[in-house]
Amino acid sequence: MPGRRKKIRFSKIYTFKCKTAAAKDDHLHIGGPGFSRVVFCNEPASFEATSRNYADNYVKTTKYSPATFVPKSLFEQFRRVANFFFLVTAIVSFTPIAPYSAASSILPLSIVIGATMLKEGVEDYRRKKQDDEVNGRKVNMHQGDGSFKLCIWKELRVGDVVKVQKDEFFPADLLLLSSSYDDAICYVETMNLDGETNLKLKQSPEVTSSLHEDSSYKNFKATIKCEDPNASLYTFVGSMEVEEEKVPLSPQQLLLRDSKLRNTEFVYGAVVFTGHETKVIQNSTAPPSKRSNIERKMDKIIYFLFGVLFLIASVGSIVFGIVTKDDLHGDRMKRWYLRPDKAEIFFDPERAPEAAMYHFLTAILLYTYLIPISLYVSIEVVKVLQCVFINQDIDMYHEETDKPAYARTSNLNEELGQIHTILSDKTGTLTCNSMEFIKCSIAGTAYGRGVTEVERAMAKRLGSPLDGIKDQKKDMENKNTKPRIKGFNFEDERIMNGNWVREPHPLIIQGFLRLLAICHTAIPDKDEDTGNVTYEAESPDEAAFVIAALQLGFEFYQRTQTTVSLIELDPDTHEKVQRDYDILNVLEFNSTRKRMSVILKYEGKFLLLCKGADSVMFERLGKNGREFEEITREHVDEYADAGLRTLILAYRELTEEEYKDFNEKFKAAANAVSEDRDTMINEATELVEKDLVLIGATAVEDKLQQGVPECIDKLAQAGIKIWVLTGDKMETAINIGFACSLLRQGMKQITITLETPEIKQLEKVGEKGPIAQASKKSVMQQISEGKDLIASSKNEAFALIIDGKSLAYALEDDLKKMFLDLAVECSSVICCRSSPKQKALVTRLVKEETKKTTLAIGDGANDVGMLQEADIGIGISGVEGMQAVMSSDIAIAQFKYLERLLLVHGHWCYRRISSMICYFFYKNITFGFTLFCYEAYTTFSGQAAYNDWFLSLYNVFFTSLPVLALGVFDQDVSARFCLKFPLLYQEGVQNVLFSWRRIIGWMFNGVCTAIIIFFLCIRALEPQAFKKDGKTADMDVMGPTLYTCVVWVVNCQMAVSISYFTLIQHIFIWGGICLWYFFLLAYGALSPTISTTAYKVFIEALAPSASYWLITLCVVIAALTPYFSYKSLQMQFFPMYHGMIQWIRHDGQSEDTEYCNLVRQRSIRHTTVGIMARSLARTNPLTGSTHRRR
């Protein structure tokens, strides 16, 4: 089988692709600066080779090595302002300035730092394992004696000769030496590099192309001189010396690491760049470190708290300075018991200003409790746990590919709940990148009963608005009835199973099917054992056609250099016959021609078979070929509206003279090397591709991924804007727009394009300056026209469609603001023909100009820039390419999971994190302010109200677990309701849960609570006896009493503010309080040297005292009443959206479909896109009215 294929010189089929003239100039540089690399093929171990010290092939993505882990990660930790601050305080706490012992301040810091380092370590270990997997892949390497042996990737050195098998990745950048094909070409899939799915053709230099055997490498020697490692994927300059012969090298010969060998049995290659010097690694930029908006805001709050800290510390210091100075007047000591006459500097009345300065430091140390030391680490722990839940969500697990959701970075969870704009790739993300032949129109008759995803979604929406059960059933049935054939979803008994012969125009149908089977560039691969044929096609559409032909009885099973062989049904004899067709020319498809033709000789006739886009085909029909034009046009329009890709099929008979004339011109054009070669070819083809006879049209479904329309519908209802950025043609993009319900009839499309006659005219002249100027002017004009259109009409939905060329101008600095203003006004935006770079630029534009959170989703390497640029990048892990997943923040298997990821997990995470941060500040302010209040009663001397260990364990022990429970488990609304009421998502987008008002509110609550706790405690405890035995409360009693109240209040506040209690919440909240009592008991039982002031304080003093317990109860209720009243009032009279949903659930109205619809339809405005809006727009035009509960 390979032997057979080897004979074909495919370079002949490809008329215009293979040969590109290498730019001669570049080769002059070889050996000079920047072009110094010398590779000794097949002798990597020679002295000359080793002396050059090229990098090995080990690729490392880890941050740390075992040796550098500790210092490097410590350094990373202390780069955070807050951590550094705590480090400084820990150091200062060793000096006498400190109000507490050093140990008590170091312990929490080390716990916090330790936990973060542990997390870093685990993450890095995972990366290491991933590295080991990649570096441990195996490849056949030449052993020097003509034999090849399997080696692991990382052992490769520059100069090694390797043999790569079909469907393997290239282990390094290789120079192609030869392949299994005679002419030493090979096909390469570069999806991991640029996301393009079509195969690239590479060809080795002539000199080595004959080395087809392993043994021929025994004595192979060559020296390659080439450029130094660089990041440019599409350039390569070098030369090779083989046996005194020097040949130039170009990118045509370079096989890049991470691309894949396709359609070729094996290739031999010499390693040129290894490891980190390979182009793909050079090209990979360090992933940008992303921080969420909430975290950035949190930093601001921390700075604010630092401000408060400095303020109250300096107030304290000033008072302290004045009081201290007042202690000594000459000989007269005021507070003699302090011995101000013999004071060290910190308390010296004679040096009061200095003492005040030192006191300032003490005060800062004391009030550090305002700043939650464990906040960062708690957030990190919480986020990691949130990720675990995301990863484990069974509703985001794709069974077919065995891929669960996978959150790669854990620090962006809450951003998921704040997405304002989604920028989506199309191919592989919205669509499966598989084309399915679904309908066709032959001789004016429409065939095909297949149902597209869109039609299904629409039908479902119109039929039963709420449940998706029926649809699932239907799917199941579909699956069960017959095995699905990839690329074929056509169902019509009229022409299947050979029934077409009984149709009105059997000859035309025969021509139609024959055209499908012949007019393409696919290569068949017949499995000798089973007889099944598979096809290797350049694009999935082509494959779909050939498969359709096969299924309909025209089996294309063999291609030679000049013939295409079919097994086809003869309409007359009803038998299967084998026919060979001589292919004379292939006129390739490209984006300007928008058509493809094959010229063949059959039964002495010259036939031209042509297929192409309707825009170019209808105008090329001959007078006698327009018989079915009108009805075909109707069909094509119908198909297009359903989001299908259509092609027109036509043929023409040529006379021998016509053909000869054409062939001469075409050959001359193809062999020309001049710049206008393309024009010449075009002119030649124009000669024959005219006067065509229309046969029919095909409709191929660019198959949407499962559930995409529904998902987009939900996201749109949630108020998220969706932009589609695709590299596809405008028509395809618009098709998909319709298919996804991003576009609908009645929506005004604003199209910005440079395919205008004037620009085309200018392009023909070919001067760059005027073209650019005119283009820009045209774009600017189109944008402002669009804006005017929008401004002039109210209550209408607009869609913006812009192509890549115009986008390039629209993204220029002076236009981008204008462009964005227009885009923001439109309900959906589709950018087609956009390059990866443009995708990234658009993403950046949206992110930076709107200041809103953006999410990019994509599957291919061409989306990497976009994924990295966006606030969150989501990679689709369902398909093969890993590049997008590797640079994404979260990977999911299917686009449809985005719905759950955002609406459920995103909303929850956002709510959890923001509530958690607010609560964190609340609890620390409460604690810090009791300290401050107490200070006021000690003339700000810096004496803490609490024992050292009470102080330091507050954050890490008694109050940390409930916060974690809040951050990991809290749910305002269950997943079912999150999905049912997508508008809930707007809470995150508008950031209502983390607005300054709310934050300040919580802080204010903290201050109030602190004041209530402090004054109630001191007034109730002092000065009288607090127990029956007449003992009075001293500092050792006061401290724990205050502390008990703080712990109770803070934990109960948590219980009051959440509305979701599982066993876990109960354990953590009440456990936190119990823990405090246990601690007090245990700590008090230690010897007094350790427990100091807490010695037996609970059993001896507090527990037997009735007033201690009464005070606790009173304080807790008194401190919580204000918040509780506020919350009840709000819930009752001004509920937030989640409150409303809680009401609905509580009132049991969730079963009342009508009422739910009413609440949900609030989210539909005239500008909303999606199925629901689409069906609503059909039935009744919506007014912008809102319905209010109560």
Place this chain on the structure above:
Amino acid sequence: MASEERSSLSAGVESHRAPVPVHQFKQQNLPACKPVLTPAWVITTYFLIGVLFIPIGFISLRASMGVVEIVDRYDTECVPNSYKSDKVAYVKDMSVSKNCTRYLKVKKRMKAPIYVYYELDNYYQNHRRYVKSRNEQQLLHGLRYNSTSSCRPLELNKGLPIVPCGLVAWSLFNDSYSFSRGAEKLNVNRKNIAWQSDRDHKFGKKVHPFNFQNGTLIGGGKLDSRIPLSDQEDLIVWMRTAALPSFRKLYGRIEEDLDEDDVVIVNLLNNYNTYSFGGKKKIVLSTSSWLGGRNNFLGMTYILVGASSMFIALVFLLLHKLSWARQ
């Protein structure tokens, strides 16, 4: 008020693999109580708080009111007229007699035990310098322990260590009181006024005062060097630093009932200097209840919180009815 929502398990493959609670946990679908602040519930809560708090308030108030307390400020009265303008000079002058007599009238019958307190005011025992200026180890182990730098400036005197060292001990309160009713002397029991744990575990049984109050500047009281620290209860009480600048400390107990209209004669030595910082000195006689001494604050707070809860409950009820009526 709480509705229990048990969502049914999604019929996934996982369900038979993992036990149900684990699956529910993983899918964040645990049975949960989801209280909603419905008007009924809010009003009930507030009402219940009111119902609970007001009685507690009255009970506490009663306990507090039942305590009989006699407070007498003597720092100004106990200075002879000649020294009124310079009280500091008076208190520092060793040659002047510090004797002073106060007559306290019992307004209501007081049942034994009657606690005797001294109350100081504007006295910052909670000053950081003061609090730190002691050494727990030395108090427990005496001269055997000699790294007492925390006691500075009262660590050493004439090169010899001071036991007990530090500002707290040095400033020991040294006014003394004796009581009589008419001609009958009232015994003041001065044992068991300190915490048991302090006596047993913080102050050494074999540690005797040494070199104490021998410096040029005498702070407060002196200690009998024959008695071990663990028995010096005055010192132990004093060394439990007070939390606030105004505080009472236990002096002793009178273990006899005092009848209404009894007059208690207090003979006191006004030794302690509170004049330099303008602090008051008071003597307090007080009985105690199950709640402790006399302080209406707690009871009042309870009543206040209870009453406002009731009030809020009413307001809510009203608002609820109003909004309901409007609908």
